[in-house]
Amino acid sequence: MHFNTVALVGRYQDSGLDAPLRRLGAVLQDTGCTVLIEAETAQNTGVTHFTPASFAEIGARADLAIIMGGDGTMLAAARQLATFDVPLIGINHGRLGFITDIPLGSADEAITGILNGAYVQDERILLEGRVMRGEQQMVSGLALNDVIINRAGRGGMIELRVECNGNFMHSQRADGLIIATPTGSTAYALSAGGPILHPQVNALVLVPVAPQTLSNRPITLPEDSILNITIRALGRVESGASVHFDMQTLSNCQEGDRIDVRRSPHRVRFLHSQGYSYFSTLRSKLNWNRMLHPWDDPDDNSR
Structure with a gap:
Protein backbone atom coordinates (compact mmCIF):
# COMPACT_ATOMS: atom_id res chain seq x y z
CA MET A 1 0.00 0.00 0.00
CA ALA A 118 6.29 -2.54 8.43
CA TYR A 119 2.74 -3.32 9.47
CA VAL A 120 0.20 -6.07 10.08
CA GLN A 121 -3.25 -5.77 8.50
CA ASP A 122 -6.32 -6.83 10.43
CA GLU A 123 -9.86 -6.90 8.97
CA ARG A 124 -12.96 -6.68 11.19
CA ILE A 125 -16.62 -7.27 10.37
CA LEU A 126 -19.37 -4.69 10.94
CA LEU A 127 -23.02 -5.05 11.81
CA GLU A 128 -25.83 -3.19 10.15
CA GLY A 129 -29.17 -2.82 11.87
CA ARG A 130 -32.51 -1.12 11.54
CA VAL A 131 -35.54 -0.53 13.74
CA MET A 132 -38.86 -1.27 12.04
CA ARG A 133 -42.27 -0.10 13.25
CA GLY A 134 -44.66 -1.97 11.04
CA GLU A 135 -43.50 -1.19 7.51
CA GLN A 136 -41.77 2.04 8.54
CA GLN A 137 -38.02 2.12 9.10
CA MET A 138 -37.41 4.30 12.14
CA VAL A 139 -33.60 4.32 12.09
CA SER A 140 -30.67 2.35 10.72
CA GLY A 141 -26.99 2.27 11.52
CA LEU A 142 -23.63 0.50 11.43
CA ALA A 143 -21.83 -0.94 14.43
CA LEU A 144 -18.26 -2.18 14.76
CA ASN A 145 -18.76 -3.34 18.35
CA ASP A 146 -22.39 -4.19 18.94
CA VAL A 147 -26.09 -3.55 18.57
CA ILE A 148 -27.80 -3.46 21.97
CA ILE A 149 -31.49 -3.54 22.88
CA ASN A 150 -32.21 -2.66 26.49
CA ARG A 151 -34.70 -1.03 28.79
CA ALA A 152 -34.44 2.74 28.66
CA GLY A 153 -35.31 3.58 32.26
CA ARG A 154 -36.19 2.24 35.65
CA GLY A 155 -38.72 -0.52 36.05
CA GLY A 156 -39.14 -4.13 35.04
CA MET A 157 -37.57 -6.25 32.36
CA ILE A 158 -38.41 -6.20 28.67
CA GLU A 159 -39.56 -9.27 26.76
CA LEU A 160 -37.86 -10.02 23.44
CA ARG A 161 -38.66 -12.60 20.76
CA VAL A 162 -35.53 -13.65 18.88
CA GLU A 163 -35.45 -15.23 15.41
CA CYS A 164 -32.39 -16.33 13.42
CA ASN A 165 -32.68 -16.77 9.65
CA GLY A 166 -36.45 -16.90 10.02
CA ASN A 167 -36.34 -19.63 12.68
CA PHE A 168 -37.67 -18.97 16.17
CA MET A 169 -34.87 -19.19 18.74
CA HIS A 170 -36.49 -18.15 22.01
CA SER A 171 -38.31 -15.46 23.94
CA GLN A 172 -36.58 -13.98 26.94
CA ARG A 173 -37.26 -11.52 29.71
CA ALA A 174 -34.13 -9.55 30.56
CA ASP A 175 -32.70 -6.08 30.96
CA GLY A 176 -31.55 -6.34 27.37
CA LEU A 177 -29.76 -8.24 24.63
CA ILE A 178 -26.33 -7.63 23.05
CA ILE A 179 -25.48 -8.67 19.49
CA ALA A 180 -21.70 -8.32 19.24
CA THR A 181 -19.01 -8.78 16.63
CA PRO A 182 -15.67 -10.36 17.57
CA THR A 183 -14.38 -6.80 18.03
CA GLY A 184 -17.25 -6.04 20.40
CA SER A 185 -16.85 -9.29 22.32
CA THR A 186 -14.33 -7.52 24.60
CA ALA A 187 -16.70 -4.60 25.27
CA TYR A 188 -20.14 -4.65 26.95
CA ALA A 189 -20.66 -8.29 25.92
CA LEU A 190 -17.67 -9.35 28.01
CA SER A 191 -18.95 -7.41 31.02
CA ALA A 192 -22.29 -9.20 30.65
CA GLY A 193 -20.66 -12.63 30.73
CA GLY A 194 -20.10 -13.30 27.05
CA PRO A 195 -17.08 -15.07 25.52
CA ILE A 196 -14.08 -13.42 23.88
CA LEU A 197 -14.06 -14.06 20.13
CA HIS A 198 -10.79 -13.78 18.24
CA PRO A 199 -11.14 -11.20 15.42
CA GLN A 200 -10.52 -13.90 12.79
CA VAL A 201 -13.47 -15.98 14.01
CA ASN A 202 -16.34 -15.58 11.56
CA ALA A 203 -19.11 -15.34 14.12
CA LEU A 204 -21.48 -13.15 16.09
CA VAL A 205 -22.34 -13.55 19.75
CA LEU A 206 -25.72 -12.96 21.44
CA VAL A 207 -25.46 -12.12 25.13
CA PRO A 208 -28.53 -11.55 27.34
CA VAL A 209 -28.19 -8.79 29.94
CA ALA A 210 -29.39 -9.92 33.38
CA PRO A 211 -31.95 -12.46 32.10
CA GLN A 212 -34.80 -13.55 34.34
CA THR A 213 -34.13 -17.20 33.50
CA LEU A 214 -30.55 -18.20 34.22
CA SER A 215 -30.66 -20.82 31.46
CA ASN A 216 -30.67 -17.96 28.91
CA ARG A 217 -26.97 -18.10 28.10
CA PRO A 218 -24.72 -16.46 25.48
CA ILE A 219 -24.73 -18.19 22.10
CA THR A 220 -22.33 -17.89 19.16
CA LEU A 221 -23.84 -17.80 15.67
CA PRO A 222 -22.39 -17.82 12.13
CA GLU A 223 -21.48 -14.34 10.89
CA ASP A 224 -24.00 -14.55 8.02
CA SER A 225 -26.92 -14.97 10.44
CA ILE A 226 -29.88 -12.62 9.98
CA LEU A 227 -31.44 -11.72 13.32
CA ASN A 228 -34.91 -10.32 13.97
CA ILE A 229 -35.66 -9.25 17.53
CA THR A 230 -39.20 -8.14 18.35
CA ILE A 231 -40.06 -6.19 21.49
CA ARG A 232 -42.98 -8.23 22.81
CA ALA A 233 -43.59 -6.42 26.09
CA LEU A 234 -42.10 -3.59 28.13
CA GLY A 235 -43.41 -4.76 31.49
CA ARG A 236 -43.19 -1.97 34.07
CA VAL A 237 -40.46 -0.09 32.19
CA GLU A 238 -41.55 3.55 32.37
CA SER A 239 -39.29 4.95 29.64
CA GLY A 240 -39.64 2.24 27.01
CA ALA A 241 -36.68 0.54 25.36
CA SER A 242 -33.58 1.77 23.56
CA VAL A 243 -31.50 0.48 20.67
CA HIS A 244 -27.79 1.35 20.54
CA PHE A 245 -25.45 1.14 17.57
CA ASP A 246 -22.00 1.31 19.22
CA MET A 247 -23.74 3.29 21.99
CA GLN A 248 -25.43 5.67 19.54
CA THR A 249 -29.00 5.56 20.82
CA LEU A 250 -32.54 5.43 19.53
CA SER A 251 -34.88 5.74 22.50
CA ASN A 252 -38.61 5.34 22.93
CA CYS A 253 -38.99 2.05 21.12
CA GLN A 254 -42.49 0.63 21.44
CA GLU A 255 -43.98 -2.79 21.94
CA GLY A 256 -44.11 -4.48 18.55
CA ASP A 257 -41.02 -2.73 17.15
CA ARG A 258 -38.63 -5.11 15.38
CA ILE A 259 -34.86 -4.78 15.29
CA ASP A 260 -33.19 -6.43 12.29
CA VAL A 261 -29.45 -7.09 12.54
CA ARG A 262 -27.07 -8.66 10.04
CA ARG A 263 -23.44 -8.51 9.01
CA SER A 264 -22.64 -5.49 6.87
CA PRO A 265 -21.06 -6.06 3.43
CA HIS A 266 -18.36 -3.58 4.51
CA ARG A 267 -15.34 -4.36 6.66
CA VAL A 268 -12.95 -2.20 8.65
CA ARG A 269 -9.22 -2.54 8.03
CA PHE A 270 -6.84 -1.84 10.89
CA LEU A 271 -3.10 -1.47 10.43
CA HIS A 272 -0.86 -2.36 13.38
CA SER A 273 2.87 -2.06 13.94
CA GLN A 274 5.02 -5.01 12.94
CA GLY A 275 4.97 -7.59 15.71
CA TYR A 276 1.41 -6.80 16.81
CA SER A 277 -0.26 -9.64 18.71
CA TYR A 278 -3.93 -9.81 19.66
CA PHE A 279 -3.00 -11.99 22.62
CA SER A 280 -0.51 -9.39 23.81
CA THR A 281 -3.37 -6.88 23.80
CA LEU A 282 -5.51 -9.22 25.89
CA ARG A 283 -2.68 -9.84 28.35
CA SER A 284 -2.12 -6.11 28.70
CA LYS A 285 -5.73 -4.97 28.95
CA LEU A 286 -7.14 -7.88 30.97
CA ASN A 287 -4.03 -8.53 33.11
CA TRP A 288 -3.95 -12.21 32.21
CA ASN A 289 -1.61 -14.05 34.59
CA ARG A 290 0.72 -11.06 34.88
CA MET A 291 1.54 -11.83 38.52
CA LEU A 292 1.81 -15.62 38.18
CA HIS A 293 4.69 -16.27 35.79
CA PRO A 294 6.13 -13.00 34.46
CA TRP A 295 8.97 -14.94 32.79
CA ASP A 296 6.37 -16.37 30.37
CA ASP A 297 5.39 -12.88 29.14
CA PRO A 298 7.38 -11.80 26.06
CA ASP A 299 6.25 -8.21 26.74
CA ASP A 300 7.81 -8.21 30.22
CA ASN A 301 11.28 -6.67 30.01
CA SER A 302 11.98 -6.94 33.74
CA ARG A 303 13.67 -10.34 33.52
Whole structure:
Protein backbone atom coordinates (compact mmCIF):
# COMPACT_ATOMS: atom_id res chain seq x y z
CA MET A 1 0.00 0.00 0.00
CA HIS A 2 1.16 3.52 -0.79
CA PHE A 3 0.07 6.26 1.60
CA ASN A 4 0.24 9.55 -0.28
CA THR A 5 -2.61 11.29 1.58
CA VAL A 6 -3.12 10.69 5.28
CA ALA A 7 -5.97 12.02 7.44
CA LEU A 8 -5.83 12.81 11.15
CA VAL A 9 -8.89 12.34 13.35
CA GLY A 10 -8.79 13.16 17.06
CA ARG A 11 -10.89 13.05 20.19
CA TYR A 12 -11.08 16.83 20.26
CA GLN A 13 -12.73 16.88 23.70
CA ASP A 14 -9.37 15.83 25.20
CA SER A 15 -7.20 18.65 26.45
CA GLY A 16 -3.64 18.68 25.17
CA LEU A 17 -4.44 16.88 21.92
CA ASP A 18 -3.24 19.75 19.73
CA ALA A 19 0.46 19.20 20.38
CA PRO A 20 0.62 15.49 19.46
CA LEU A 21 -1.57 16.15 16.40
CA ARG A 22 0.80 18.89 15.20
CA ARG A 23 3.83 16.72 15.85
CA LEU A 24 2.37 13.72 14.04
CA GLY A 25 1.27 15.89 11.11
CA ALA A 26 4.83 17.22 10.82
CA VAL A 27 6.20 13.66 10.82
CA LEU A 28 3.82 12.78 7.98
CA GLN A 29 4.77 15.85 5.96
CA ASP A 30 8.46 15.07 6.43
CA THR A 31 7.86 11.71 4.74
CA GLY A 32 6.20 13.44 1.78
CA CYS A 33 2.55 12.79 2.70
CA THR A 34 -0.27 15.24 2.11
CA VAL A 35 -2.02 15.71 5.48
CA LEU A 36 -5.75 16.19 5.98
CA ILE A 37 -7.38 16.82 9.34
CA GLU A 38 -10.99 16.04 10.13
CA ALA A 39 -12.90 19.33 10.18
CA GLU A 40 -14.31 19.17 13.73
CA THR A 41 -10.96 18.01 15.08
CA ALA A 42 -9.31 21.04 13.44
CA GLN A 43 -11.96 23.46 14.69
CA ASN A 44 -11.90 22.27 18.29
CA THR A 45 -8.14 21.81 18.70
CA GLY A 46 -6.97 24.86 16.77
CA VAL A 47 -4.82 22.66 14.54
CA THR A 48 -5.71 24.47 11.32
CA HIS A 49 -2.51 24.50 9.29
CA PHE A 50 -3.38 21.13 7.71
CA THR A 51 -6.19 20.86 5.16
CA PRO A 52 -9.56 20.41 6.96
CA ALA A 53 -11.86 17.76 5.49
CA SER A 54 -15.20 16.13 6.26
CA PHE A 55 -15.39 12.37 6.72
CA ALA A 56 -16.82 12.09 3.20
CA GLU A 57 -13.86 14.06 1.83
CA ILE A 58 -11.44 11.93 3.85
CA GLY A 59 -13.07 8.81 2.43
CA ALA A 60 -12.74 10.10 -1.12
CA ARG A 61 -9.16 11.44 -0.85
CA ALA A 62 -7.22 9.67 1.91
CA ASP A 63 -5.16 6.48 1.58
CA LEU A 64 -4.97 6.14 5.35
CA ALA A 65 -6.62 7.60 8.46
CA ILE A 66 -4.90 7.88 11.84
CA ILE A 67 -7.25 8.04 14.81
CA MET A 68 -5.92 9.63 18.01
CA GLY A 69 -8.12 9.08 21.03
CA GLY A 70 -9.82 6.15 22.71
CA ASP A 71 -11.80 3.22 21.37
CA GLY A 72 -14.95 5.37 21.20
CA THR A 73 -13.24 7.77 18.81
CA MET A 74 -12.13 4.82 16.67
CA LEU A 75 -15.65 3.36 16.63
CA ALA A 76 -17.11 6.65 15.40
CA ALA A 77 -14.46 7.07 12.69
CA ALA A 78 -14.75 3.43 11.58
CA ARG A 79 -18.50 3.75 11.02
CA GLN A 80 -17.95 6.92 8.97
CA LEU A 81 -15.13 5.52 6.83
CA ALA A 82 -16.07 1.84 6.46
CA THR A 83 -17.92 2.37 3.18
CA PHE A 84 -14.78 3.98 1.69
CA ASP A 85 -12.40 1.11 2.63
CA VAL A 86 -9.85 3.50 4.14
CA PRO A 87 -7.43 1.62 6.44
CA LEU A 88 -7.23 2.90 10.02
CA ILE A 89 -4.49 3.22 12.61
CA GLY A 90 -5.35 3.77 16.28
CA ILE A 91 -3.19 5.83 18.65
CA ASN A 92 -4.29 5.51 22.25
CA HIS A 93 -5.00 8.85 23.89
CA GLY A 94 -7.70 7.26 26.04
CA ARG A 95 -7.74 4.65 28.77
CA LEU A 96 -8.31 1.01 27.77
CA GLY A 97 -7.45 0.93 24.08
CA PHE A 98 -8.38 -2.47 22.65
CA ILE A 99 -8.53 -1.10 19.07
CA THR A 100 -6.43 2.04 19.56
CA ASP A 101 -3.38 -0.04 20.29
CA ILE A 102 -0.36 2.22 19.59
CA PRO A 103 0.78 4.10 22.73
CA LEU A 104 0.98 7.86 22.29
CA GLY A 105 4.60 7.92 23.41
CA SER A 106 5.75 5.66 20.56
CA ALA A 107 3.36 6.97 17.89
CA ASP A 108 5.94 8.78 15.74
CA GLU A 109 8.18 5.75 15.45
CA ALA A 110 5.25 3.37 14.85
CA ILE A 111 3.69 5.54 12.14
CA THR A 112 7.02 5.94 10.35
CA GLY A 113 7.45 2.15 10.34
CA ILE A 114 3.94 1.59 8.99
CA LEU A 115 4.48 4.15 6.23
CA ASN A 116 7.60 2.20 5.27
CA GLY A 117 5.62 -1.02 5.00
CA ALA A 118 6.29 -2.54 8.43
CA TYR A 119 2.74 -3.32 9.47
CA VAL A 120 0.20 -6.07 10.08
CA GLN A 121 -3.25 -5.77 8.50
CA ASP A 122 -6.32 -6.83 10.43
CA GLU A 123 -9.86 -6.90 8.97
CA ARG A 124 -12.96 -6.68 11.19
CA ILE A 125 -16.62 -7.27 10.37
CA LEU A 126 -19.37 -4.69 10.94
CA LEU A 127 -23.02 -5.05 11.81
CA GLU A 128 -25.83 -3.19 10.15
CA GLY A 129 -29.17 -2.82 11.87
CA ARG A 130 -32.51 -1.12 11.54
CA VAL A 131 -35.54 -0.53 13.74
CA MET A 132 -38.86 -1.27 12.04
CA ARG A 133 -42.27 -0.10 13.25
CA GLY A 134 -44.66 -1.97 11.04
CA GLU A 135 -43.50 -1.19 7.51
CA GLN A 136 -41.77 2.04 8.54
CA GLN A 137 -38.02 2.12 9.10
CA MET A 138 -37.41 4.30 12.14
CA VAL A 139 -33.60 4.32 12.09
CA SER A 140 -30.67 2.35 10.72
CA GLY A 141 -26.99 2.27 11.52
CA LEU A 142 -23.63 0.50 11.43
CA ALA A 143 -21.83 -0.94 14.43
CA LEU A 144 -18.26 -2.18 14.76
CA ASN A 145 -18.76 -3.34 18.35
CA ASP A 146 -22.39 -4.19 18.94
CA VAL A 147 -26.09 -3.55 18.57
CA ILE A 148 -27.80 -3.46 21.97
CA ILE A 149 -31.49 -3.54 22.88
CA ASN A 150 -32.21 -2.66 26.49
CA ARG A 151 -34.70 -1.03 28.79
CA ALA A 152 -34.44 2.74 28.66
CA GLY A 153 -35.31 3.58 32.26
CA ARG A 154 -36.19 2.24 35.65
CA GLY A 155 -38.72 -0.52 36.05
CA GLY A 156 -39.14 -4.13 35.04
CA MET A 157 -37.57 -6.25 32.36
CA ILE A 158 -38.41 -6.20 28.67
CA GLU A 159 -39.56 -9.27 26.76
CA LEU A 160 -37.86 -10.02 23.44
CA ARG A 161 -38.66 -12.60 20.76
CA VAL A 162 -35.53 -13.65 18.88
CA GLU A 163 -35.45 -15.23 15.41
CA CYS A 164 -32.39 -16.33 13.42
CA ASN A 165 -32.68 -16.77 9.65
CA GLY A 166 -36.45 -16.90 10.02
CA ASN A 167 -36.34 -19.63 12.68
CA PHE A 168 -37.67 -18.97 16.17
CA MET A 169 -34.87 -19.19 18.74
CA HIS A 170 -36.49 -18.15 22.01
CA SER A 171 -38.31 -15.46 23.94
CA GLN A 172 -36.58 -13.98 26.94
CA ARG A 173 -37.26 -11.52 29.71
CA ALA A 174 -34.13 -9.55 30.56
CA ASP A 175 -32.70 -6.08 30.96
CA GLY A 176 -31.55 -6.34 27.37
CA LEU A 177 -29.76 -8.24 24.63
CA ILE A 178 -26.33 -7.63 23.05
CA ILE A 179 -25.48 -8.67 19.49
CA ALA A 180 -21.70 -8.32 19.24
CA THR A 181 -19.01 -8.78 16.63
CA PRO A 182 -15.67 -10.36 17.57
CA THR A 183 -14.38 -6.80 18.03
CA GLY A 184 -17.25 -6.04 20.40
CA SER A 185 -16.85 -9.29 22.32
CA THR A 186 -14.33 -7.52 24.60
CA ALA A 187 -16.70 -4.60 25.27
CA TYR A 188 -20.14 -4.65 26.95
CA ALA A 189 -20.66 -8.29 25.92
CA LEU A 190 -17.67 -9.35 28.01
CA SER A 191 -18.95 -7.41 31.02
CA ALA A 192 -22.29 -9.20 30.65
CA GLY A 193 -20.66 -12.63 30.73
CA GLY A 194 -20.10 -13.30 27.05
CA PRO A 195 -17.08 -15.07 25.52
CA ILE A 196 -14.08 -13.42 23.88
CA LEU A 197 -14.06 -14.06 20.13
CA HIS A 198 -10.79 -13.78 18.24
CA PRO A 199 -11.14 -11.20 15.42
CA GLN A 200 -10.52 -13.90 12.79
CA VAL A 201 -13.47 -15.98 14.01
CA ASN A 202 -16.34 -15.58 11.56
CA ALA A 203 -19.11 -15.34 14.12
CA LEU A 204 -21.48 -13.15 16.09
CA VAL A 205 -22.34 -13.55 19.75
CA LEU A 206 -25.72 -12.96 21.44
CA VAL A 207 -25.46 -12.12 25.13
CA PRO A 208 -28.53 -11.55 27.34
CA VAL A 209 -28.19 -8.79 29.94
CA ALA A 210 -29.39 -9.92 33.38
CA PRO A 211 -31.95 -12.46 32.10
CA GLN A 212 -34.80 -13.55 34.34
CA THR A 213 -34.13 -17.20 33.50
CA LEU A 214 -30.55 -18.20 34.22
CA SER A 215 -30.66 -20.82 31.46
CA ASN A 216 -30.67 -17.96 28.91
CA ARG A 217 -26.97 -18.10 28.10
CA PRO A 218 -24.72 -16.46 25.48
CA ILE A 219 -24.73 -18.19 22.10
CA THR A 220 -22.33 -17.89 19.16
CA LEU A 221 -23.84 -17.80 15.67
CA PRO A 222 -22.39 -17.82 12.13
CA GLU A 223 -21.48 -14.34 10.89
CA ASP A 224 -24.00 -14.55 8.02
CA SER A 225 -26.92 -14.97 10.44
CA ILE A 226 -29.88 -12.62 9.98
CA LEU A 227 -31.44 -11.72 13.32
CA ASN A 228 -34.91 -10.32 13.97
CA ILE A 229 -35.66 -9.25 17.53
CA THR A 230 -39.20 -8.14 18.35
CA ILE A 231 -40.06 -6.19 21.49
CA ARG A 232 -42.98 -8.23 22.81
CA ALA A 233 -43.59 -6.42 26.09
CA LEU A 234 -42.10 -3.59 28.13
CA GLY A 235 -43.41 -4.76 31.49
CA ARG A 236 -43.19 -1.97 34.07
CA VAL A 237 -40.46 -0.09 32.19
CA GLU A 238 -41.55 3.55 32.37
CA SER A 239 -39.29 4.95 29.64
CA GLY A 240 -39.64 2.24 27.01
CA ALA A 241 -36.68 0.54 25.36
CA SER A 242 -33.58 1.77 23.56
CA VAL A 243 -31.50 0.48 20.67
CA HIS A 244 -27.79 1.35 20.54
CA PHE A 245 -25.45 1.14 17.57
CA ASP A 246 -22.00 1.31 19.22
CA MET A 247 -23.74 3.29 21.99
CA GLN A 248 -25.43 5.67 19.54
CA THR A 249 -29.00 5.56 20.82
CA LEU A 250 -32.54 5.43 19.53
CA SER A 251 -34.88 5.74 22.50
CA ASN A 252 -38.61 5.34 22.93
CA CYS A 253 -38.99 2.05 21.12
CA GLN A 254 -42.49 0.63 21.44
CA GLU A 255 -43.98 -2.79 21.94
CA GLY A 256 -44.11 -4.48 18.55
CA ASP A 257 -41.02 -2.73 17.15
CA ARG A 258 -38.63 -5.11 15.38
CA ILE A 259 -34.86 -4.78 15.29
CA ASP A 260 -33.19 -6.43 12.29
CA VAL A 261 -29.45 -7.09 12.54
CA ARG A 262 -27.07 -8.66 10.04
CA ARG A 263 -23.44 -8.51 9.01
CA SER A 264 -22.64 -5.49 6.87
CA PRO A 265 -21.06 -6.06 3.43
CA HIS A 266 -18.36 -3.58 4.51
CA ARG A 267 -15.34 -4.36 6.66
CA VAL A 268 -12.95 -2.20 8.65
CA ARG A 269 -9.22 -2.54 8.03
CA PHE A 270 -6.84 -1.84 10.89
CA LEU A 271 -3.10 -1.47 10.43
CA HIS A 272 -0.86 -2.36 13.38
CA SER A 273 2.87 -2.06 13.94
CA GLN A 274 5.02 -5.01 12.94
CA GLY A 275 4.97 -7.59 15.71
CA TYR A 276 1.41 -6.80 16.81
CA SER A 277 -0.26 -9.64 18.71
CA TYR A 278 -3.93 -9.81 19.66
CA PHE A 279 -3.00 -11.99 22.62
CA SER A 280 -0.51 -9.39 23.81
CA THR A 281 -3.37 -6.88 23.80
CA LEU A 282 -5.51 -9.22 25.89
CA ARG A 283 -2.68 -9.84 28.35
CA SER A 284 -2.12 -6.11 28.70
CA LYS A 285 -5.73 -4.97 28.95
CA LEU A 286 -7.14 -7.88 30.97
CA ASN A 287 -4.03 -8.53 33.11
CA TRP A 288 -3.95 -12.21 32.21
CA ASN A 289 -1.61 -14.05 34.59
CA ARG A 290 0.72 -11.06 34.88
CA MET A 291 1.54 -11.83 38.52
CA LEU A 292 1.81 -15.62 38.18
CA HIS A 293 4.69 -16.27 35.79
CA PRO A 294 6.13 -13.00 34.46
CA TRP A 295 8.97 -14.94 32.79
CA ASP A 296 6.37 -16.37 30.37
CA ASP A 297 5.39 -12.88 29.14
CA PRO A 298 7.38 -11.80 26.06
CA ASP A 299 6.25 -8.21 26.74
CA ASP A 300 7.81 -8.21 30.22
CA ASN A 301 11.28 -6.67 30.01
CA SER A 302 11.98 -6.94 33.74
CA ARG A 303 13.67 -10.34 33.52
